[in-house]
Amino acid sequence: MAAPWVSLRLVAPMWNGTRGIHRLGGAVVPEGNQKKERKMLQFLNNHFYDVEALRGYLLQREMSKVHLKNRSFTWLEEQHGPYSAGAFFILKQGGAVKFRDKEWIRPDKYGHSSPEFWNFREVPVEAVDASDCEINYEGLDNLLLLKELQSLSLQRCPHVDDWCLSRLYPLADSLQELSLAGCPRVSERGLACLHHLQNLRRLDISDLPAVSNPGLTQILVEEMLPNCQVVGVDWAEGLKLGPEEQPQDTASPVPA
Amino acid sequence: MIRRVLPHGLGRGLLTRRPGTRRGGFSLDWDGKVSEIKKKIKSILPGTPCDVLPDTSHLPPEHSDVVVVGGGVLGLSVAYWLKQLENRRGGMRVLVVERDHTYSQASTGLSVGGICQQFSLPENIQLSLFSASFLRNINEYLAVTNAPPLDLQFNPSGYLLLASEKDAAAMESNVKVQKQEGAKVCLMSPDQLRNKFPWINTEGVALASYGMENEGWFDPWCLLHGLRQKLMSMGVFFCQGEVTRFVTSSQRMMTTDDEMVTLKSIHEVHVKMDHSLEYQPVECAIVINAAGAWSAQIAALAGIGKGPPGTLQGTKLPVEPRKRYVYVWHCPQGPGLETPLVADTSGAYFRREGLGSNYLGGRSPAEVSRVGWDMLARRHRIIVMKESGFWPGSVCFVHPQVQTAWAGYYDYNTFDQNGVVGPHPLVVNMYFATGFSGHGLQQAPGVGRAVAEMILEGSFQTIDLSPFLFNRFYLGEKTQENNIM
Numbered sequence: 001m002a003a004p005w006v007s008l009r010l011v012a013p014m015w016n017g018t019r020g021i022h023r024l025g026g027a028v029v030p031e032g033n034q035k036k037e038r039k040m041l042q043f044l045n046n047h048f049y050d051v052e053a054l055r056g057y058l059l060q061r062e063m064s065k066v067h068l069k070n071r072s073f074t075w076l077e078e079q080h081g082p083y084s085a086g087a088f089f090i091l092k093q094g095g096a097v098k099f100r101d102k103e104w105i106r107p108d109k110y111g112h113s114s115p116e117f118w119n120f121r122e123v124p125v126e127a128v129d130a131s132d133c134e135i136n137y138e139g140l141d142n143l144l145l146l147k148e149l150q151s152l153s154l155q156r157c158p159h160v161d162d163w164c165l166s167r168l169y170p171l172a173d174s175l176q177e178l179s180l181a182g183c184p185r186v187s188e189r190g191l192a193c194l195h196h197l198q199n200l201r202r203l204d205i206s207d208l209p210a211v212s213n214p215g216l217t218q219i220l221v222e223e224m225l226p227n228c229q230v231v232g233v234d235w236a237e238g239l240k241l242g243p244e245e246q247p248q249d250t251a252s253p254v255p256a
Numbered sequence: 257m258i259r260r261v262l263p264h265g266l267g268r269g270l271l272t273r274r275p276g277t278r279r280g281g282f283s284l285d286w287d288g289k290v291s292e293i294k295k296k297i298k299s300i301l302p303g304t305p306c307d308v309l310p311d312t313s314h315l316p317p318e319h320s321d322v323v324v325v326g327g328g329v330l331g332l333s334v335a336y337w338l339k340q341l342e343n344r345r346g347g348m349r350v351l352v353v354e355r356d357h358t359y360s361q362a363s364t365g366l367s368v369g370g371i372c373q374q375f376s377l378p379e380n381i382q383l384s385l386f387s388a389s390f391l392r393n394i395n396e397y398l399a400v401t402n403a404p405p406l407d408l409q410f411n412p413s414g415y416l417l418l419a420s421e422k423d424a425a426a427m428e429s430n431v432k433v434q435k436q437e438g439a440k441v442c443l444m445s446p447d448q449l450r451n452k453f454p455w456i457n458t459e460g461v462a463l464a465s466y467g468m469e470n471e472g473w474f475d476p477w478c479l480l481h482g483l484r485q486k487l488m489s490m491g492v493f494f495c496q497g498e499v500t501r502f503v504t505s506s507q508r509m510m511t512t513d514d515e516m517v518t519l520k521s522i523h524e525v526h527v528k529m530d531h532s533l534e535y536q537p538v539e540c541a542i543v544i545n546a547a548g549a550w551s552a553q554i555a556a557l558a559g560i561g562k563g564p565p566g567t568l569q570g571t572k573l574p575v576e577p578r579k580r581y582v583y584v585w586h587c588p589q590g591p592g593l594e595t596p597l598v599a600d601t602s603g604a605y606f607r608r609e610g611l612g613s614n615y616l617g618g619r620s621p622a623e624v625s626r627v628g629w630d631m632l633a634r635r636h637r638i639i640v641m642k643e644s645g646f647w648p649g650s651v652c653f654v655h656p657q658v659q660t661a662w663a664g665y666y667d668y669n670t671f672d673q674n675g676v677v678g679p680h681p682l683v684v685n686m687y688f689a690t691g692f693s694g695h696g697l698q699q700a701p702g703v704g705r706a707v708a709e710m711i712l713e714g715s716f717q718t719i720d721l722s723p724f725l726f727n728r729f730y731l732g733e734k735t736q737e738n739n740i741m
Contacts, residue, residue, distance in 0.1 A: 042402055045401055045402050046402070052401050052402075055401045055402075056399070056401050059399060059401065060399075063396055137392060162410055162411075162412055163392050163410070163412060165412070166412035166414075166468075166469055166470075166472075167469060169468055169469075187409075188593075188611060189409065189410065189411040189412065189413075189472075190412065191593070192411065192412075192413055192593045192594055193412050193413055193414070193594070195593070195594035196468075212611070213611055216611050216612075217611065220592060220593040220611065221593065223592050223593070224592050224593050224594050
């Protein structure tokens with residue numbers, strides 16, 4: 001009903017919205033134009049009930065779209081087993097799936113993927129690449145069906161937040177690689193509940209804008225997961241050393 | 257333009273004559289006339305303050321459908337759900353009366369902010385589960401266009417309850433009930449505890465229950481602010497004032513046992529303004545008592561408890577303020593990032609605060625301590641952790657330094673330490689939402705919805721809170737938590 005250009009302008013972007021994230025890679029909108037648009041929008045919103053109601057309605061519609069994408073596929077799970085149902089969910093979201101001893105399955109640009117994975121009833125899913133997918137807390141219901149997952153990539157997922165991270169503990173036995181790079185809603189509080197994943201060998205926490213102190217967080221996460229290689233920030237980023245002040249080497253002799 | 261020309265003309269000298277001066281006796285004071293006309297136009301046009309009537313913008317409206325006494329998280333939650341569940345938009349006028357708009361003594365702001373599902377009563381577990389899902393989807397529930405999304409700063413680190421030998425059986429049965437209701441809790445033996453959290457000294461600990469999901473702590477101010485913002489956008493009236501009087505009308509009715517009962521109904525609330533004798537009588541249909549630690553005062557104003565003891569008329573609301581201290585200390589070698597909120601059978605608890613090795617915790621005293629109605633005093637009590645028995649050996653903090661401390665009131669229910677929800681049997685239009693003894697913040701969304709359902713539908717629809725009605729104080733049926741917190 002509403003033309004696509006209307007939803008671009010009037011929807012209050014949630015966390016800079018999915019379009020905002022995608023826009024980073026694409027064309028760059030000049031800053032001045034964006035500010036003027038936003039100011040005009042705010043002015044209209046504050047002075048006209050119709051604009052406020054319309055914006056509210058469009059926001060609710062965006063949220064219900066995300067909910068629809070994350071519904072649980074329990075019927076599929078009963079029919080085809082947990083691995084195929086989970087794989088279908090990921091492929092529908094736009095991610096990629098790798099079954100054990102098979103190649104990566106990715107959807108093409110129309111969103112369709114080859115139907116061969118419906119035959120893999122007993123073959124567990126080894127790796128999932130859910131980058132840029134709109135998975136949220138409810139969608140993890142489907143992801144957690146993949147009990148023997150070894151590698152999970154949730155890079156730049158706009159709706160993955162601390163609550164979602166607290167839900168990953170059932171994968172503790174098998175998960176070895178996890179990537180959360182670029183997720184705008186993940187903060188150090190969510191990273192604290194990754195301590196359940198004791199088999200993790202590689203954790204990527206680079207470029208998390210919601211983490212208040214990246215260097216310190218990396219040190220604390222490294223302490224929390226001793227067997228894991230934490231890739232993320234250069235820990236010295238937060239330190240400010242003057243040109244004459246150098247980090248003391250304990251091996252060097254104490255000046256007399 | 258004429259005005260500018262005139263002085264110019266005057267300055268020129270006597271040669272130029274002002275218009276109209278030819279006819280004697282009519283002096284056209286053009287400047288004065290223009291300013292008078294301007295004043296008249298301004299006073300006729302709308303939008304200007306009229307100096308004739310006094311300013312009443314600080315007073316509450318004269319009529320309101322619902323008056324919520326108390327603007328803390330429980331009161332705001334009830335107001336939110338009333339507006340959310342009303343059948344028609346704008347169908348109800350809700351007024352929230354809060355005595356102190358800085359919330360300096362309100363339990364909400366001074367709370368530690370924890371949420372957990374480790375209770376023994378199924379109703380409490382259900383309330384907490386609903387509150388967790390409310391907080392998780394808070395940006396859908398409390399969305400206001402043009403306002404930035406709320407960041408609750410939720411730490412999903414979970415709760416860890418430690419039990420000694422004698423409490424182990426109770427804890428096991430509690431965990432069974434919790435799992436039945438859908439909470440994600442697991443039991444841990446001392447060995448598993450040592451494995452997972454090496455900084456715990458498991459001496460004396462027989463069993464531990466650990467909440468894996470939907471448990472942790474968050475920022476209560478953010479929730480309060482979000483609720484206030486959403487309520488203002490939904491058209492709820494806020495007033496800063498104190499409720500000093502209820503004007504009631506009574507009706508004598510006969511029960512089925514042929515006894516005469518006096519049913520009261522509040523039809524006016526007197527709201528007194530701060531630092532003045534001015535008050536505004538607000539006509540109302542329903543009053544909600546969400547005054548937290550001071551609920552008993554409000555109940556007494558309505559005549560609850562004025563009668564011979566032992567009767568329904570003489571049953572007071574057993575909610576009183578209990579002072580609880582919270583301390584923040586710094587300990588550089590303390591437990592790491594994965595620390596849950598650890599609580600013990602003795603009532604002591606602690607949790608991490610932030611990234612910088614700060615911890616905050618407190619202890620609920622076992623003995624009954626009365627507290628006066630005075631201001632909360634902030635005293636920095638330097639406690640030596642081991643000597644005073646603050647921490648019974650479970651976690652050893654080496655060289656802690658107390659940074660700061662604060663105190664807040666629990667709205668403590670002296671009867672059974674659980675909330676009072678629902679209408680009073682005799683004062684038919686007063687509804688309670690108070691007395692949660694330290695759990696008010698984590699159960700607020702669920703309780704708000706329950707009270708709104710009670711008012712709008714007449715009965716609890718989603719979570720059945722009948723064990724929390726007022727009648728139990730008269731009947732003597734305790735709804736007690738078989739729990740250590």
